[in-house]
Amino acid sequence: MAVSQAADTEELMTCLRIQIYHPPGFSHHLYDLLPMNRRQTQDAEDPVRVGRDGQACKFLLNDLRVSRKQLALQAFRAPGDPELRFTAQNLSQRGRVTVNGTALGYLEATELPDKALLRFGFYELLVLREPGDAKAKFDVLFQRRDASPSLEMGQGEGSGTPVMESGLPGLFKSPSQEPSETDEALIISYCSLFIL
Template sequence: ALETSRVTIMFLPCLQIKLYHPQQSCKGFYGRLPLGARRRHTADDPLRLGRDTETCAYVLLDPRVSRKQLALYAYHIPQSSEMLFTIQNLSQRGKLSVNTSALGYLERMDLPYKALIQFGEYEILIIRESGETKANFEVEFEVLAVPPSRETPMSMMNNFSAELSVRNPLESDEMHYPY
């Protein structure tokens, strides 16, 4: 008799983060990012993007970017296995916009499945892929040749904006989403 072993493959949720800056071809902005490779990230640790190598998991080598520019927090709602995310603006210097909504310092909102994030001259398209875990997610960075605002109709982004809700501001060093 042959025994058949059954392998269960679990797919982790993934944030596809697609970056664009008008001067990216002549600057080394993305030299500290793991471009083109999926990286596992612990869900209880916020994903911080900024210029500070000490506090940010992912670093942009650009003096015009804030030390801590933004954070993505993973969370679950009761009776759901789907991992959701909020985005928080950690920059005191400037606004960050998510689709058509502006976020001031320490303001946060739910991240829709597809979101166009803008700050300074950066445009970042974040696409969330569903997965089957509560403890981890993956992140995949890619550089875009053209601005995502040119490729993504704003009317489509406006539809996603209706799903967003602004959360109460939290301290930028808080590690967990308050559910």
């Protein structure tokens, strides 16, 4: 079979492999809105936004404890480096995101190494960058993990210590009720308990 010399050279896509873990005992439908085990091609200038708001985020978690906009992974290229690299940014005003144990406040961002552990709420995301030579696009691949990646990354078992900032310590007793983005109506209800 002859190969056309006029055909474009196929570029190898960088792949952002995101292995997601959540402790067992919660709803089995948390990942129903994510394209699990299917590569999604993304324009390099568009961030990978994860949250529960379908208007603002392309990758959705079916979980009211997750912020409407939780985090963004943004591609970039450093001067003189042909490969795509990525940053992680916390988009949640009330929750925090940790990257390899370092907490990010609202709108704070950090560059990701080729292997990074991101945590928010009870979620742990092991983000692996597989290099490629494409400059304008990359692939995103979500996969479910059955075991916590915290041990693999040397950060201990993370599922017992959620990364939360509700602003109201002691209000939420059950992990299934602990939102990472507190609703104002919930705060009013909580405060009215003490006024009565």
